[in-house]
Structures are given as structure tokens and as C-alpha cells.
Amino acid sequence: MLQLVLAVSAFTVATAVYAVIGLRWWRRARKRRAVLALVAALDLEPYHASALKSEEVEAAAAELLLGGYLDIDGPGAARLTEEGREPGRPPPAHPLPAALLEAVRRYDPEPVSIGWINRYDAEYQIRRQAYEREQDALLPPIPRIPRDPGEPGRLMNCCGCVGIVLLVGFWCAVGMLLVLARPHGVRGWAAAVVAAGCLAALGYAEVAGRAVRARTACEDPLGDRVRTQCHPALAALDERQRLRIRRSADDDRMWRGAVDEDDDLEDDLEDDLDDDWWADAYHYRAADDDEPDGKPLG
Structure with a gap:
């Protein structure tokens, strides 16, 4: 029982x-x-899909490279081509590559990296963020599990x-x-x-x-979708071009266009002060070695 x-x-x-x-x-x-x-x-615009995975600057650079506006060398320095310098040539129709082209023109003829523009160029950032806000507003609310x-x-x-x-x-x-x-x-x-x-x-x-x-997990369905997409301009690049764009986008220090001369003078002055300090330290150290036990020689 x-x-x-x-x-x-x-x-x-x-x-x-x-x-x-x-x-x-x-x-x-x-x-x-x-x-x-x-x-x-969802009908995602290609640049918006690239922006959702933080590749919009690479996609814009790829379109400029394929269109003949831009040239990127092995170390990642971006320069305008002769066609890109033509004043009568119309810019790309999309706002992101057009903003990137204007940013490169502001530094011309000095070389500049794509990563430097993306991180420090204020005007380019304003236009990029405005585009992203406009596209994000079109997305419907996605429920979360x-x-x-x-x-x-x-x-x-x-x-x-x-x-x-x-x-x-x-x-x-x-x-x-x-x-x-x-x-x-x-x-x-x-x-x-x-x-x-x-x-x-x-x-x-x-x-x-x-x-x-x-x-039944569904952590980031929108991210999973955009990670499977590739911008047409990036897909049209060969491996060498893709590597150069990636190197230029990752570099925000080496190639930074025209540099203010005052900054260079301050850096040189700091280096000179550091050198004088080490010279004085060596001088005092040598003087101490010449006078053992605190007594002068001779």
C-alpha cells in the first residue's frame, strides 16, 4: 500500500x-x-548592416577604392588619386563614402589612415552618427527572449x-x-x-x-543575421586590397594627416629636456665617482 x-x-x-x-x-x-x-x-540597407557590425568605414573605403577615388598602400596610408582630386567629379551617392571622401580631401596631400578619420575626425563622426541614428529609427522593436x-x-x-x-x-x-x-x-x-x-x-x-x-535561445538574432552579410564593395575586393583596408582601419596612430607644428615643437622640447636631465644626471654621477669618500682629488 x-x-x-x-x-x-x-x-x-x-x-x-x-x-x-x-x-x-x-x-x-x-x-x-x-x-x-x-x-x-527586415530589409537592411547594406551600409546599415555593415554599421551594425562596425564595418561601415571599411565598406565606404572599399567603395572609394573600387571607384578610383582612393588609394591605400601596404602600411595603410590612404591618399587621393588623380581622379579623386578632380574638382568636377561627383562624389558617391551614399552619404557614408561621400563623408569619407571629404575627410580624406581635408588632409590631402598628406597621407591619413581610415582608422584615424573614423576615430578623430569630428565632421565625419557627425555625419556617420546621423546616418546610423536615421537607420536605427527604421528598425522595429525586436522582442527579447x-x-x-x-x-x-x-x-x-x-x-x-x-x-x-x-x-x-x-x-x-x-x-x-x-x-x-x-x-x-x-x-x-x-x-x-x-x-x-x-x-x-x-x-x-x-x-x-x-x-x-x-x-530555444535567441540572444542576438539581428547580430547573427548581419554577421552573415557582406557589403558588396567588400565582397568585390581581392585579398590584397581587403588586407590593406583592414590595416588602415585598424591604425589610428601612424598616419594622421597634417600635424600641427606646435605639437611637434612641444614634443621636441620635451625630448630635449629629457636629454638634458639624463646628461646632468650622468655629470653629477661622474663627479661623485671622481671624489671618493667625499674628498677632492689632488
């Missing part, structure tokens, strides 16, 4: 636990399908902890009763087997919950 009660109790609890897991799976899977369908239906079932608030977290404690206590109590109470007859053994099977299923409930969260 005890084994039958334990079997019914364990079966009821296991059914309730897996019903909650199944309901969570169904809700998360339905929400994930809706999010993926929404992201798949919660990572943790307890994310809605502290009350749900507390209820979840209490439920886990009760479930562990129930599992231990039923397990001890099954071990201590010897079943009698076929019905008793069958009930004991059912109870033991339900306890084993409860032991794997946490594993099942993690599997549900992993299978």
Missing part, C-alpha cells in the same frame, strides 16, 4: 514538473519563431527557490521510504518501480530545463 501511494505521488509531481518545462518550451519556441521571422523580414525563467522579478526567484527546496525534500523522502519499506507482491514491486522511475525523471528535470533554454 505504501509503494502505491509513493508511486502516485511521485508520478503526480513528475508530471507537474515536466508540464511546466513543456509549457516553457512551447512559449519560448513560439516567441523565438516570431523573433526570427521578424528579423528575416529571457535568459532565465526568474528574470521577471524577485518574487519569481523566491518562488523558484522554494519550489526547488520542496522538490528536493520530496525526492529524498520518497527515496528513503522506497529503500526502507520492502514491497510485497507483484503490485507492490510494480508500484516501487514506477516510483523509482519517476524519481529518476525528477533527477533529470534540471538537465531538461537547461536543454530547453539552449534549444
Whole structure:
């Protein structure tokens, strides 16, 4: 009789636990399908997709390079070509490569890196950020799938902890009763087997919950989509051109266009002061060595 009660109790609890897991799976899977369908239906402009993965400056440089406006050498220095210097030649139609072309023209004829423009050129940053804000405003709100079932608030977290404690206590109590109470007859053994099977299923409930969260995860669907896209200008480059653009975009120190002469003078002055300090230090050190024990020679 005890084994039958334990079997019914364990079966009821296991059914309730897996019903909650199944309901969570169904809700998360339905929400994930809706999010993926929404992201798949987006009509992303190529430069906007590049901006979402921080490659818009490389895409603009690639378009200028393919259009003959720009030339980038091996170390990553960007210079205008003769065609790029022609005053009558119209700039690219898109605002991002047009802004990058104007920025390079501001430093002409000095070489400048794409990374320097992207990081320090204020006018280019203003135009780039304005374009990104305009395109981001066109994106619909994308729902987020919660990572943790307890994310809605502290009350749900507390209820979840209490439920886990009760479930562990129930599992231990039923397990001890099954071990201590010897079943009698076929019905008793069958009930004991059912109870033991339900306890084993409860032991794997946490594993099942993690599997549900992993299978229905949808952390960054928009980022996953844009990472699979490549701007047409970048796709049209050969490996050598792609490497030079990447090197120029990563460099924000070496090639920085025209430099203010006052900055160079200050740097030279600081270097001269440092050199004088080391010379004086060596002079005083040499004087100390010439006078051992604090007495002058001779």
C-alpha cells in the first residue's frame, strides 16, 4: 500500500514538473519563431548592416577604392588619386563614402589612415552618427527572449527557490521510504518501480530545463543575421586590397594627416629636456665617482 501511494505521488509531481518545462518550451519556441521571422523580414540597407557590425568605414573605403577615388598602400596610408582630386567629379551617392571622401580631401596631400578619420575626425563622426541614428529609427522593436525563467522579478526567484527546496525534500523522502519499506507482491514491486522511475525523471528535470533554454535561445538574432552579410564593395575586393583596408582601419596612430607644428615643437622640447636631465644626471654621477669618500682629488 505504501509503494502505491509513493508511486502516485511521485508520478503526480513528475508530471507537474515536466508540464511546466513543456509549457516553457512551447512559449519560448513560439516567441523565438516570431523573433526570427521578424528579423528575416527586415530589409537592411547594406551600409546599415555593415554599421551594425562596425564595418561601415571599411565598406565606404572599399567603395572609394573600387571607384578610383582612393588609394591605400601596404602600411595603410590612404591618399587621393588623380581622379579623386578632380574638382568636377561627383562624389558617391551614399552619404557614408561621400563623408569619407571629404575627410580624406581635408588632409590631402598628406597621407591619413581610415582608422584615424573614423576615430578623430569630428565632421565625419557627425555625419556617420546621423546616418546610423536615421537607420536605427527604421528598425522595429525586436522582442527579447529571457535568459532565465526568474528574470521577471524577485518574487519569481523566491518562488523558484522554494519550489526547488520542496522538490528536493520530496525526492529524498520518497527515496528513503522506497529503500526502507520492502514491497510485497507483484503490485507492490510494480508500484516501487514506477516510483523509482519517476524519481529518476525528477533527477533529470534540471538537465531538461537547461536543454530547453539552449534549444530555444535567441540572444542576438539581428547580430547573427548581419554577421552573415557582406557589403558588396567588400565582397568585390581581392585579398590584397581587403588586407590593406583592414590595416588602415585598424591604425589610428601612424598616419594622421597634417600635424600641427606646435605639437611637434612641444614634443621636441620635451625630448630635449629629457636629454638634458639624463646628461646632468650622468655629470653629477661622474663627479661623485671622481671624489671618493667625499674628498677632492689632488
